């Protein structure tokens with residue numbers, strides 16, 4: 001899917017997104033934000049912030065910036081920020097997650113919820129998330145990954161030709177995301193009771209740095 005197709009899809013979704021994708025995605029949002037909220041005073045970037053459903057969950061002493069490629073989704077997020085007086089939301093900007101307009105090492109935590117299987121190049125998304133994240137910072141991805149169950153896997157393959165219409169790739173493998181010595185996964189957790197969505201937790205730096213990022217998620221693996 002190219003950026004124009006993504007913009008078109010989310011222009012269509014924006015008006016009813018919260019009703020359709022609000023509750024079903026919320027356990028994952030809560031799980032990611034709980035992890036981000038573990039320390040005070042952090043600067044957080046949320047890529048693909050969408051209509052901003054996660055924004056009220058961040059603790060108030062954390063500064064949050066959100067970016068998204070869809071102006072219509074961002075407009076909904078801005079409404080929430082105004083209505084709920086979310087003063088810790090620093091900025092909501094129209095931007096491509098694969099070409100972030102921030103300096104290197106700008107954020108303590110970089111989060112992408114339900115975005116990795118939407119962007120055209122997950123590798124570039126990850127590379128950009130790492131670039132703008134401080135060394136030893138945290139990167140949190142919530143996403144559905146291709147099922148290991150053969151029946152579900154078959155269904156996901158059947159849905160693949162509909163990716164453009166759905167607005168995401170239903171069969172993205174967990175291995176499409178890197179797991180490298182200088183950006184190791186410190187945890188992969190089920191984000192809802194069926195484990196359909198998972199939280200993938202990275203530390204942005206080699207373990208040998210002695211970083212103190214601890215994966216203390218309590219959700220079931």
Ligand SMILES: C[S@@+](CC[C@H](N)C(=O)[O-])C[C@H]1O[C@@H](n2cnc3c(N)ncnc32)[C@H](O)[C@@H]1O
Nearest residue numbers: 010048049050068069070073096097113114118
């Ligand atoms: C499934 S929605 C998830 C929205 C939100 N994170 C949530 O939890 O509801 C995917 C979002 O990613 C955005 N998106 C897709 N590709 C993008 C890109 N290359 N750069 C920035 N945002 C993108 C879409 O516009 C959409 O708002």
